[in-house]
Amino acid sequence: MEINIDNRSGRELPLEHIEALAAFTIKESGLLEGFSGQQFDRIELSLSFVDTDEITKLNGEYRSKPQPTDVLSFEMDDFLELAQTDDAAANPGEGASGILLGDIVINPDVAEKHAVIEELDLEEEIWVLVIHGILHLLGYDHMEADEASIMEELEDRLFNAWLEKTERS
Template sequence: MSIEVNNESGYQVDEAEFAALAQFVLDQMHVHPQTDLSVMLVGTDVMTDLHVKWMDEPGPTDVLSFPMDELRPGRAGEVTPPGLLGDVVLCPEVAAQQAVAAGHSTVEELLLLTTHGILHLLGFDHAEPEEEKEMFALQRRLLLTFLAGRAS
């Protein structure tokens, strides 16, 4: 699996931790080991440009996902075909504001957003209440399991 983490934001993060989280999520979702994923951290100016261009909404946002091969999760004992999953783009400045409101660290917020972005790449959405319930429960389980493993 090729997971590339590029930090162009100026915000200090441990890129290896983001790669480890992405690897964990993709493994848990039974994604083929030869799948490629990119995680980028950008400043508010870049995120604003992307948000306007792709979502037609003003200002920066916390995370954007850009799927490529429209891969979907596999099941236990069965993985997806290999391919290019896509890009997750994070904005640490927006995440930092959200982290204060949520009562946790900016890194924890960024890890949450990374998980959220990967799930979007795998076809999950939260437009409808049932979809939101499923996606957010899965996102929570994946992140808490990863963080628990990291703490030991």
């Protein structure tokens, strides 16, 4: 598993813990294990931490909302196409040994404001956002109430499992 982290936020962040959380979330979600009958030799994810100006620009460009946000997820089309077909199962080993999940962009400044509201420290709020972003890349959404309920339940389960693993509960 390859997790690329780029910190352009101007803040010092616990990048090793964040990388470990991302790997844990992908593994524990169970969605990629044996997906369409495949085992993936390589899974790649990109995480970027950016300042408020950069996330505002990205949010305006990609979501037509020129305002700061806490997290943006950009899934890769190849994974979504694979998720909707059985081609990988019909042709084991052909072109499906590696996937690029996508990119997650997080703004620690907005995350810090949310952390105060949620009564979490900044690191824990960033963990929530990493889990949230990965779940989006894996196909989860929260636009409809039933989808939101499923996503939030999995998000909570993964967050609590991570807290237990890191003994922060």
